[in-house]
Amino acid sequence: MRLSRYFLPVLKENPSEAQIASHRLMLRAGMIKQESAGIYAWLPLGYKVLRRLAQIVHEEQERAGHIPLLMPTLQSADLWRESGRYDAYGPEMLRFKDRHDREMLYGPTNEEMITDIFRTYVSSYKDLPVTLYQIQWKFRDEIRPRFGVMRGREFYMKDGYNFDLTREDALHAYNRHMVSYLRTYERMGLTAIPMRADSGPIGGDNTHEFLVLAQTGESEVFYDARVPELKLGERAVDYDDREQVAGICKEFTTLYARTDETHDVKVFEDQVPEEHRRVGRGIEVGQIFYFGTKYSEAMGAVVTTPDGRKVPVEMGSHGIGVSRLIGALIEANHDEKGIIWPEGVTPFHVGIVNLKQGDSATDAACDSIHAALVAAGLDPLYDDRDERAGSKFATMDLIGLPWRITVGPRGLANNVVELTSRRTGKSEEMSAAAAVARIKEIYAAL
Amino acid sequence: MRLSRYFLPVLKENPSEAQIASHRLMLRAGMIKQESAGIYAWLPLGYKVLRRLAQIVHEEQERAGHIPLLMPTLQSADLWRESGRYDAYGPEMLRFKDRHDREMLYGPTNEEMITDIFRTYVSSYKDLPVTLYQIQWKFRDEIRPRFGVMRGREFYMKDGYNFDLTREDALHAYNRHMVSYLRTYERMGLTAIPMRADSGPIGGDNTHEFLVLAQTGESEVFYDARVPELKLGERAVDYDDREQVAGICKEFTTLYARTDETHDVKVFEDQVPEEHRRVGRGIEVGQIFYFGTKYSEAMGAVVTTPDGRKVPVEMGSHGIGVSRLIGALIEANHDEKGIIWPEGVTPFHVGIVNLKQGDSATDAACDSIHAALVAAGLDPLYDDRDERAGSKFATMDLIGLPWRITVGPRGLANNVVELTSRRTGKSEEMSAAAAVARIKEIYAAL
Numbered sequence: 001m002r003l004s005r006y007f008l009p010v011l012k013e014n015p016s017e018a019q020i021a022s023h024r025l026m027l028r029a030g031m032i033k034q035e036s037a038g039i040y041a042w043l044p045l046g047y048k049v050l051r052r053l054a055q056i057v058h059e060e061q062e063r064a065g066h067i068p069l070l071m072p073t074l075q076s077a078d079l080w081r082e083s084g085r086y087d088a089y090g091p092e093m094l095r096f097k098d099r100h101d102r103e104m105l106y107g108p109t110n111e112e113m114i115t116d117i118f119r120t121y122v123s124s125y126k127d128l129p130v131t132l133y134q135i136q137w138k139f140r141d142e143i144r145p146r147f148g149v150m151r152g153r154e155f156y157m158k159d160g161y162n163f164d165l166t167r168e169d170a171l172h173a174y175n176r177h178m179v180s181y182l183r184t185y186e187r188m189g190l191t192a193i194p195m196r197a198d199s200g201p202i203g204g205d206n207t208h209e210f211l212v213l214a215q216t217g218e219s220e221v222f223y224d225a226r227v228p229e230l231k232l233g234e235r236a237v238d239y240d241d242r243e244q245v246a247g248i249c250k251e252f253t254t255l256y257a258r259t260d261e262t263h264d265v266k267v268f269e270d271q272v273p274e275e276h277r278r279v280g281r282g283i284e285v286g287q288i289f290y291f292g293t294k295y296s297e298a299m300g301a302v303v304t305t306p307d308g309r310k311v312p313v314e315m316g317s318h319g320i321g322v323s324r325l326i327g328a329l330i331e332a333n334h335d336e337k338g339i340i341w342p343e344g345v346t347p348f349h350v351g352i353v354n355l356k357q358g359d360s361a362t363d364a365a366c367d368s369i370h371a372a373l374v375a376a377g378l379d380p381l382y383d384d385r386d387e388r389a390g391s392k393f394a395t396m397d398l399i400g401l402p403w404r405i406t407v408g409p410r411g412l413a414n415n416v417v418e419l420t421s422r423r424t425g426k427s428e429e430m431s432a433a434a435a436v437a438r439i440k441e442i443y444a445a446l
Numbered sequence: 447m448r449l450s451r452y453f454l455p456v457l458k459e460n461p462s463e464a465q466i467a468s469h470r471l472m473l474r475a476g477m478i479k480q481e482s483a484g485i486y487a488w489l490p491l492g493y494k495v496l497r498r499l500a501q502i503v504h505e506e507q508e509r510a511g512h513i514p515l516l517m518p519t520l521q522s523a524d525l526w527r528e529s530g531r532y533d534a535y536g537p538e539m540l541r542f543k544d545r546h547d548r549e550m551l552y553g554p555t556n557e558e559m560i561t562d563i564f565r566t567y568v569s570s571y572k573d574l575p576v577t578l579y580q581i582q583w584k585f586r587d588e589i590r591p592r593f594g595v596m597r598g599r600e601f602y603m604k605d606g607y608n609f610d611l612t613r614e615d616a617l618h619a620y621n622r623h624m625v626s627y628l629r630t631y632e633r634m635g636l637t638a639i640p641m642r643a644d645s646g647p648i649g650g651d652n653t654h655e656f657l658v659l660a661q662t663g664e665s666e667v668f669y670d671a672r673v674p675e676l677k678l679g680e681r682a683v684d685y686d687d688r689e690q691v692a693g694i695c696k697e698f699t700t701l702y703a704r705t706d707e708t709h710d711v712k713v714f715e716d717q718v719p720e721e722h723r724r725v726g727r728g729i730e731v732g733q734i735f736y737f738g739t740k741y742s743e744a745m746g747a748v749v750t751t752p753d754g755r756k757v758p759v760e761m762g763s764h765g766i767g768v769s770r771l772i773g774a775l776i777e778a779n780h781d782e783k784g785i786i787w788p789e790g791v792t793p794f795h796v797g798i799v800n801l802k803q804g805d806s807a808t809d810a811a812c813d814s815i816h817a818a819l820v821a822a823g824l825d826p827l828y829d830d831r832d833e834r835a836g837s838k839f840a841t842m843d844l845i846g847l848p849w850r851i852t853v854g855p856r857g858l859a860n861n862v863v864e865l866t867s868r869r870t871g872k873s874e875e876m877s878a879a880a881a882v883a884r885i886k887e888i889y890a891a892l
Binding site: 036048073102122134137153 | 545568
């Protein structure tokens with residue numbers, strides 16, 4: 001992509017309404033524009049990251065055997081009366097009437113609708129297990145939306161629902177979700193720690209939140225310093241292997257890690273050697289729940305068992321805040337100059353800066369680097385504007401592409417360009433071909 | 447994908463509420479479930495097609511140089527007061543208040559919001575031209591939603607907006623949209639004819655609708671029989687080449703093709719030789735508009751010209767009904783047994799039917815065909831259920847995968863499987879390897 005043909009409205013000034021880094025940087029980097037309180041338009045650069053995150057979530061959910069579908073944003077109030085949550089939900093649920101005076105709402109979550117879909121079509125244990133999920137826009141009418149996309153009203157979320165015959169099966173689904181979430185966050189370059197949590201309005205006994213450590217996090221967190229060191233890494237996971245999946249969950253949840261909601265000072269001090277005790281702040285980027293038959297009983301979602309009995313189906317629900325993740329990613333990856341995208345989620349793989357636009361040799365070198373990267377299936381952003389070098393560097397630093405190739409007449413005279421890491425700031429001179437080869441290697445390794 | 451692990455709730459009975467083939471078949475094939483009048487959940491098979499269509503739309507828009515972003519579903523009423531459309535729009539606009547009593551609406555279209563985004567960031571001709579588009583859920587509170595996703599209330603639509611300095615530039619954007627739409631529909635296996643249309647509430651002089659010929663279409667159409675024969679085909683299009691793009695538009699719009707709204711009997715009879723005159727019905731699947739400065743003047747979206755004047759920006763808007771397209775595709779591609787997907791949009795590339803589930807040689811042959819197809823980057827659906835052959839065939843015919851590989855013990859004894867075309871019904875025996883190779887070839891050619 002040539003920047004002269006893109007739409008990247010970066011701001012020079014720090015927007016006064018933004019209190020935290022991610023909000024400020026998303027506005028400055030031209031990723032979002034506020035449309036109403038807590039409601040954002042995703043400008044091209046922001047939308048690109050949102051799509052990349054959604055793609056990773058899809059891939060990891062499908063790898064775990066979960067099936068994508070899509071429910072509408074608007075729901076009928078009737079379904080929520082069946083579960084008893086219509087009255088219970090409070091003013092965060094956006095309610096209204098359509099032209100025929102039917103009561104409707106903008107879905108804040110989908111337990112009721114998915115349970116209705118399930119009961120409409122499934123009545124036998126033979127069709128179990130099944131886990132259905134979607135990535136869809138949701139709305140919660142927060143009284144004080146703030147922190148940009150971190151606490152917005154209209155937000156993009158992955159929500160998945162498992163349907164199982166037995167508690168054991170449902171707990172395997174719970175574990176599958178934990179492992180698939182760990183892999184999802186790792187691919188995004190995030191360390192998200194599963195922490196025992198409260199179930200809140202969803203209900204249920206077993207629930208973990210996933211928290212990204214960040215000073216601006218809304219939750220206080222207490223954990224063993226060895227927990228953030230745990231990595232799923234490259235190990236092959238067979239999601240049908242209950243023992244392996246449960247083993248990974250055990251590995252990630254045995255050491256102490258809790259939010260302020262479930263923190264127990266005595267357990268913390270008993271279990272964690274003093275030198276490993278850590279107190280910090282975290283951003284919630286996902287939560288998984290096992291809640292058994294709470295919704296299936298209320299809504300009559302029953303299946304016949306192999307011995308002919310009818311039992312309510314065992315369920316859980318599992319969410320990843322996709323739009324919120326972008327905020328968390330930036331909170332965890334930025335410096336005073338701007339964003340620093342991990343390679344797994346960067347909107348463009350590499351930036352190309354032309355130091356002397358209009359100089360025919362420099363233009364030709366940039367064109368050929370751009371073409372070589374595109375031919376390799378990569379997505380470069382070429383700053384071909386007629387701007388000062390300093391302004392081009394500032395834009396690249398602000399939008400945070402992990403790699404930059406700088407091309408100028410002086411280097412070209414020696415047959416070199418400069419390859420710079422956004423994270424370390426370190427530059428290396430090499431031939432254009434070597435720079436392209438290096439970028440290809442970096443992304444091939446992901 | 448193994449069908450035993452998928453969620454494909456096909457219905458044996460014809461649903462009584464469905465009046466047209468596409469609605470009936472989408473319900474029967476387990477593609478959609480109605481949640482409220484005109485509001486559907488997209489079950490896994492339906493969602494898969496929706497994603498394929500959205501992907502094609504994205505690819506063709508990006509190829510034309512248009513930039514994707516994403517606007518929220520909910521909008522503030524204030525913007526619509528600026529353009530004067532808040533009061534004009536009527537009861538099809540879903541309006542409501544949030545918890546702070548602010549007037550909001552569920553966007554039925556986005557001219558106001560995109561014009562606001564533009565005026566916020568762009569003030570110079572130097573940043574032109576730019577075309578921004580999104581694929582997003584929209585809502586129109588139809589008084590009588592019907593025909594399934596063809597006239598739903600919550601619907602998925604691509605809407606794009608061009609911003610240009612001059613009328614000539616804007617007309618080039620208009621032409622770019624026409625050509626990119628023609629290519630989009632062709633890739634989907636559809637013949638969609640651009641017809642001169644009325645501009646309706648969007649406004650403007652130049653507008654074409656794209657209509658797919660189908661007996662169940664809502665519009666009466668009058669056209670020269672040579673028009674549906676026109677094909678864009680494989681020709682290379684350079685979207686920056688105004689002459690080429692305009693030439694293609696001329697090629698597709700010179701012969702007579704109009705809807706009942708703009709039909710002129712005299713012109714029809716004068717221009718079209720009697721043997722070429724056709725009257726039929728069509729389904730609208732897209733519309734493009736050039737409306738000049740209607741919104742930019744009302745909303746103060748002005749840019750400075752090279753000679754320092756300030757002029758309102760020239761605009762147009764351009765839509766493809768993505769969810770509705772699925773209905774149109776099925777209306778144009780079905781028989782009494784079910785859907786017949788064109789290869790470009792099929793949810794799975796090929797079905798595998800195991801005639802004797804549990805027979806170890808047959809199971810092994812199916813597994814190995816499945817694995818070979820997946821390894822080739824294809825997406826097969828393997829019916830591994832313990833069902834009668836007749837029931838498996840009926841399901842495959844209903845859901846309409848274009849190709850089926852049938853594997854049974856008798857064929858395997860002769861080292862053959864059967865490859866069947868859904869469209870022609872013709873079968874051929876060949877080795878499993880040859881069947882896989884044939885499927886690979888078919889999709890590689892797309």
